[in-house]
Amino acid sequence: MEVRLFQNLINQIRECVDGNFGIMDDTGLILGCTDEQLTGTTHPLIDEVIDDNRTDIGIRGWLFRKIYIRNRLEFIVYTDVAEEQGKALLTMFAINVSNLKTYHEDKFDKGNFFKNVITDNILPGDIQIKAKELHIPFNVPRLVFLIKTDKVKDVHPHEVVLGLFPKKQKDFVIALDEETLVLIKELKDADDFGEVDRTAKAIIDTLNTELMVKAHIGIGTIAENIREIGRSFKEAQTALQIGSIFDSDKSILNYNNLGIGRLIYQLPTTMCRLFLKEVFKKGSLESLDQETLLTIQKFFENNLNVSETSRQLYVHRNTLVYRLDKIQKTTGLDLRKFDDAIIFKVSLLVKKYLDKAENVQG
Numbered sequence: 077m078e079v080r081l082f083q084n085l086i087n088q089i090r091e092c093v094d095g096n097f098g099i100m101d102d103t104g105l106i107l108g109c110t111d112e113q114l115t116g117t118t119h120p121l122i123d124e125v126i127d128d129n130r131t132d133i134g135i136r137g138w139l140f141r142k143i144y145i146r147n148r149l150e151f152i153v154y155t156d157v158a159e160e161q162g163k164a165l166l167t168m169f170a171i172n173v174s175n176l177k178t179y180h181e182d183k184f185d186k187g188n189f190f191k192n193v194i195t196d197n198i199l200p201g202d203i204q205i206k207a208k209e210l211h212i213p214f215n216v217p218r219l220v221f222l223i224k225t226d227k228v229k230d231v232h233p234h235e236v237v238l239g240l241f242p243k244k245q246k247d248f249v250i251a252l253d254e255e256t257l258v259l260i261k262e263l264k265d266a267d268d269f270g271e272v273d274r275t276a277k278a279i280i281d282t283l284n285t286e287l288m289v290k291a292h293i294g295i296g297t298i299a300e301n302i303r304e305i306g307r308s309f310k311e312a313q314t315a316l317q318i319g320s321i322f323d324s325d326k327s328i329l330n331y332n333n334l335g336i337g338r339l340i341y342q343l344p345t346t347m348c349r350l351f352l353k354e355v356f357k358k359g360s361l362e363s364l365d366q367e368t369l370l371t372i373q374k375f376f377e378n379n380l381n382v383s384e385t386s387r388q389l390y391v392h393r394n395t396l397v398y399r400l401d402k403i404q405k406t407t408g409l410d411l412r413k414f415d416d417a418i419i420f421k422v423s424l425l426v427k428k429y430l431d432k433a434e435n436v437q438g
Contacts, residue, residue, distance in 0.1 A: 079115065081180065082108030085172055093165060097155035099173060102126070107151070125152060132163070141166040143173055150177065186210050190248050190260050193302060194220070194309040203303050215301045219272060221259040222294040222312035223279060231287050233257060240282060258312075260305060263298065276328045292316060295330045317341070321432045322425055336422065340429050348426045355423055360407045371399050372411065372420070380417055 082099050086108050090097070098109025104122025106114050119125075125133055125140050133140040139162045143151040153169045155162050189210055192198040198206065207214050225233045234251040237259065241247035246262040261275060276293045283289045294316035296308030311331040319329035322337035331338075340348070352361065364372075371389065375396075378384040386396040400411055409416040 079107050081176060082173070083112065083115065085169075085176060086110060089165075089169065089172075093157065095155060095157035095162070095165075097153065097157065097165060097169065099151055099153050099169070101151060102149045119154070122152075132166075139163065139166060141170050143170050145174065145177060186212060187248050187250055190305065191250050191252075191258075193305050194250075194258060194260075196306060200303060207302050212302065217263045218299050218302070218305060218308070219261050219263055220296040220299070220305060220308040220312045221261065221276060221279070222296075222309065222316060223257040223259065223291055224294075224316060225255050225257070225283060225289050225291045227255050228287070228289055231289055233283055233287060233289060233291070236282060236286055237279060240278060258309065272330075273328075280327050291327065292319070293328050294319065295328070295332075297331055314338075314341075321428055337425060340422075340425050343426075343429075345430060345433050348430055351426060352423060352430075355409075355419060356407055361423065361427065363406060364403070368399065368403060371396065372403065372424075375400070375411055376417070376421060380412060380414070382412070 086098065090110050096110045098106055098111075098114070100106045100119050100122065104118045104125075106117055106119055108115055121135050121138060121140075124135055125142075128135075131142050131144075133142075137158075138154055138156050140152055140154045142149055143153065151173055153166050153173060155165050155169075157165050189198075189206055189212070193203060204214055223233070223237065233255075234249065234257055237257055238249045241249060241259065241261070248260045250258040250260070252258060259275075259279070263271065265271070272295060276295060279293060280291055283291045294312035294314070296311035296315070299305045299308040315329040315331040315334060318334050318337045318341045319326055321341070322334075323329060371385075374389055375382075375385045378388065382393060382396055382400075386393045389396065404410045407420070409420050411417045411420055
């Protein structure tokens with residue numbers, strides 16, 4: 077926020093008050109006060125104020141009040157006006173500062189505007205009007221990257237990602253919480269999917285290299301205008317949710333490449349249970365051990381090729397054939413047949429989905 081806004085507020089209030097008062101940030105930097113010559117200097121009592129855990133503090137004839145916004149210490153107002161009159165002054169001053177901060181963010185902060193767009197905190201009809209006020213191009217292709225990081229103490233992924241995208245007029249990095257970031261990136265070419273992949277990989281690699289933090293990124297589809305950014309954000313959320321079920325080993329999940337997992341995710345769990353009950357004899361799917369499941373996975377990865385699968389598993393071809401025969405006997409499905417393989421593959425995905433749903437409910 078601009079210092080002149082605080083100074084204008086102080087100039088209005090001091091006409092009704094006898095005494096000194098002002099406002100500083102959490103480092104003690106004075107942002108405005110009745111003695112304008114002190115603006116830009118550091119308040120001499122800041123260390124004592126910060127060390128005191130109370131919100132309202134009295135130190136050597138001065139009264140201080142800490143102002144918290146979204147649970148973070150943003151400002152400290154202070155005065156030398158005594159006792160009850162001083163407390164009343166700080167109460168009024170603090171309310172005005174909080175309102176001024178909120179108004180300024182809503183009116184001038186582009187990042188806050190985009191945050192309101194993706195969280196549906198602004199009426200659709202107001203989006204284009206607000207974009208025009210903020211001088212943000214409306215009909216420009218943009219893409220939403222939703223970045224989830226592991227929670228690590230004293231690590232700030234927001235600052236690192238912000239450093240990767242310094243063009244604040246085109247790319248916007250928004251922190252939703254300590255582990256969730258949103259990058260709204262303007263695209264030079266809506267058809268340049270290589271740029272999308274490079275961007276996601278750069279974020280993953282940088283967070284891992286600089287902070288030793290693991291991250292997962294969900295990517296929505298391209299928004300042709302600002303009004304569609306909310307949709308792209310929801311798609312990025314869906315990509316992460318579906319990826320956590322069906323592709324937990326992948327760090328980058330693109331909504332356009334979710335495959336059959338997206339279809340299964342939209343099915344009712346009752347229908348999924350009915351499907352498994354129809355395909356398998358009771359307990360036959362659950363009876364498959366880890367070695368058998370690994371064999372099935374490798375067989376699918378190698379496009380039902382017996383020779384290549386046996387080579388990668390370091391087993392004799394006849395051993396693999398024996399395992400496939402055993403799977404057929406247990407489940408009734410011959411994975412060497414394309415139709416049976418499709419049914420089995422879908423069944424495994426459905427089972428993953430149901431297991432995840434049950435864990436969430438539990």
